[in-house]
Amino acid sequence: MTGENEVKDSFEQFFNKTPMGVHMYQLKSDGQLIFTGANQAADKILGVDNTNFIGKTIEEAFPPLAETDVPDRYRKVASTGRPWYTEQIAYENRGISGVFEVHAFQTSPGKMAAMFTDITARKLAEEALTRYAVELEESNNIKDLFTDIMRHDLLNPANVARTMAEIALQEEEDPNIKEVLTTIFDANERMVELIEDASLFASLNEEKKISLKKMDLSPVIKHAEGVVKPMAEKKSVTLDLNIERSHFAVANPVIYHVFYNLLSNAVKYSPNGSTISVVVEDVDAGLLASFSDSGIGVLDADKEAIFERFTRVDKGGVEGAGLGLAIVKRVVDGHGGRVWVEDNPGGGSIFKVLIPSSQ
C-alpha cells in the first residue's frame, strides 16, 4: 500500500478511532436533512447502531433533536458553509442522556458533519464550582458580618463592663468584694483582648494583599514597648531595648501587632524579675528583630505548630487564646517575611522576625 491509499487508510482509522462522535448529513433540495453515516464513537456515545438510521431525516433518526433548533442550525451549516458550535445540547433518548458539545461544519456544498462529545461530567463540575463560589461568597459575607458584630456590638459592652469593674475596684474597701471585682475585671480584660485579636485575625484575610511602603520600624517597636511596659512592671520584668537609630523596612502599620504580640508573649511567659532584650539589626535580606526571654522556652516539636491558630502548648499557667502568634505569622507572611523561634542558650526563647527592606 503506498501514497494516496496509505493516507486514506490513516484517515479512516482516525475517523473510527477518534473518541469524538461524528454524524454526517446531506441537505436535499426539498429542505430535508438526511442522515448519511456515523463513526464508531457515535455508536458508543449514543448506545445505538447508527447504520440503522442511514437514509432517514434527522428528525426521524434522532427524535429528541426534533424538539430543538439543531436541525435548522445544521441545515444552515450545510447550505451556507458557516460552522456552528454549541455546548448546550441536552440529549435524552433510548436510555442515553447527557450534555453534548457539538462542532458542526460543512464538508462540501450541501453536506455537513457534526462532531460531538459528552461533556456531562465537565458541566456538573462547572455547576458544582459555581455553586461553591456562591456559597464561599455567602460564607465570607457571614464571616464579615460576624467580625463587625464582634467589633461593634460585643466589644463596646465588654469595654464598659471592664471600665465599670475598674472604677468599682478603686472605690471598694471590702477585701472580699475587691477580690470578686478583680476577677470580673480580669475576665473582662481577657474578653476584650480576645475579641480584638479575633477580629484582627479575621480582617487579615489571606487573599487581601497588605499595602506596603518603606517605613522606619524603630518608632513602631518603641511604641509596642510602651504599651507592654505596664504589664512588664506588674511582673518586675525589665524591657531592654537596644534601638538607637532608624531601621527601615517595606511594611504596613499593621506590623505593630507583630512586635506587640512578641513582646507581650515574652512578658507573659517569663519569670518575675527577669529581663527581655530586643535587638534590631539591618541584615542583607532586610530588618531582623530578635526578642529574647528567659521564660519557659518552646520544645523543638512545637516550634512550628505554635504559629498556627489556636495552638497552645506548655503555657506555664498563662491564660490565652492561641491567636497571638497566628496573627504574627499572617502579618509577617503578608510582608513576605519570616518569623521563627530559637532556643535562648541561657534558657527561654528567642523569637526572630525578618522583614524585607525592598519589594
Ligand code: ADP
Ligand atoms: P497565647 O499566648 O494566647 O496562648 P499565642 O499564639 O501568642 O497564644 O502563643 C501560642 C503558644 O506559643 C502559647 O500558648 C505558648 O505555649 C507558646 N509561646 C508563645 N510565646 C512564648 C514565649 N515567649 N515563650 C514560651 N512559649 C511561648
